[in-house]
Amino acid sequence: MQPLANVTPLKPAARAGAIEVKNVGQVFKTRSQDVVALEDVSLEVKPGRFVVLVGPSGCGKSTLLMMMAGLRQQTAGTVTISGAPILQPDPDRVGVVFQEPSLFPWLTAEDNVEFPLALRGVPKAERRAKAQDALKLVGLEGFGRRHPHELSGGMKQRVSIARGLVQDPPVLLMDEPFAALDEQTRMTMGDELLRIWAATGKTVVFVTHSLTEAVYLADEVIVMSARPGRIVDHLQVQLPRPRTYEMLSGDTFGSLRDRIWRHIRKSA
């Protein structure tokens, strides 16, 4: 397949990092019936925004994220990133951070971070320099030589984030990256992610099960319902940044979380 050869070139940098999902549908055909995983999903993410997708299990939020990553093709509609459709994975436009076990255990932290660059034949010295920068950004300077089994859960996810950022794509997609972490580490990692986000200005789309995490991190929360997966609400989180632990017990926070919870309870 020729990647993007017949597609209009990317529009100017103003669009870099913008995500547009238009009338996207996904139907799984099984022997007995057709399962509608996503139905007429449309949303727009402006460059540099932090958007969180939440919803009950089976609402298709991860499926939607995988479509943005080019890892899965929708059966209807279009997904556009930085002004051009996503037809297959494109690491120049999109970095992906997966759940915990996604690091290669046989590679050191720095080799894991270099992996995307190694695939494209970037020279060793340049690769190393970029990996060091990425590791420094996620607060793991000096840990490059360790193997994943020598790192804690939180550190492993920092390495994953560094791997997602090493090619400097305008968009970072995160699929429940902190789901396997304990509560304390999860809070710390949330703050760390917000710091990294503020420092890099990436567009972030983040999938989670945790409503607290959703409201704490997001500029916008998109709530989805299950069977068929649809967008049922799109909230703007007007809390000031930087976010602090004290906000968790505030009224704004509570009412936003309640609103999301009511949607989810209804559809589950």
Add this chain to the structure above:
Amino acid sequence: MQSTLAINLARIAIIVAILALWEVLSRTGIVNPRLLPSASDTFVTLGDLLQRAAVQKDLMVTATEVLTAFALAVPFGAVIGFLIAENCYFADVAKPLLFFAFSIPKSIFLPMFILVFGVGFAQKVGFGFFSTIFIVIMSTTTAVESVKVEHLTVARSYGATPWQTAFRVYLPSMLPVLLEALRISMIFNLTGVILAEMYASRDGIGHQIAIWGENFQMKQLLAGVVMVAAIAMTFNELVRWVETRCSHWRT
């Protein structure tokens, strides 16, 4: 936890104790020395045998057979195992059949190998191959299944080509299991070839051991046993050494 030194010393002590017991049982006549020649006598005979051209030739014959059977069975079995693991339909059809085949003691087919190939190189290599291939197929299937879907997705999301996926994800994921498979396959392979030699052959160390046994040459027989055991253990340890170097990341 004990230190490595202490553990190694304990191991050496056990080996020395077994050799000493062997020596004492034989020397004092508790066990008839004609049935169990002493350890020292056995090792002297071993040194003697290793200098004989005939024995050297037998060892070469066996080594050639073993390596040929191994070199045929491993790639052949690996390809079949890979196809089975990667193809759902093929896996559904073939897997239970393989388990059936694997459960059968291979030695009962030995007379058929003699009828088909005659007595000689082809029969022994053929039987070695037959003894080895099932375990290679099954281990390769396990090795392919040990590749994590998450890792393949990561490679895909960063635009890996099929070759890059093969060499950067499949191979390193499978390596520890494959090396272990190689080691265990060699045990099956060696057993197959030696058995074929002992059953019907004109040369090879297995044949020689059988002859020594029939002629009641206990010293030679025991020396032969020690010889084959040492070769098998050396190969095993060699692969195990590579294994630990390649699998340090496994927990």
